[in-house]
Amino acid sequence: MQPEIFALDAMYIVGTEIRTQNRLEAKRSTARIPAHWDRFYDQHVVRRIPNRTGEDIYGIYTHYVNGDKGEYSHIIGVEVAGLLNIPEGMVGLMIPEGEYMVFTAQGDIPKAVGEVWDEIQEYFEDNPAYQRAYTFDFEIYDPDDPDTVNVYIAIR
16 A cells, blocks of 8 residues: 655534544444444434534544543544534534545445554654654545545644
């Protein structure tokens, strides 16, 4: 797998947030992210977010403590025109412009997404010329292509 590098413009996201860490996500009994996705869809969160600019759903990883070894925030949301009207119980954030390495998961989602994250970790271990920034990493779920997820990893 050879990922591509893209320079992206800044974007605004509104959604719901949880805190977790990889050691919790490694076990089904302690994983928090699957329940976060379930709540997001079960509570029809997208319908409550004003000023949406598209239909894509973002799974964002940010506010890292100690890279991938500590806690981080997982935010599920959508791109919006601005952060002036954030519904109660949600968060808003700006993902700054920057360079991102893009990996693609295809097939049985979410299994393929978990597999691509394993590939991402291996890629950065095997390619020290590229370093993760641990600022904003995100998955983009396109409702028109439910079998493909692009994963954007911020690089330095």
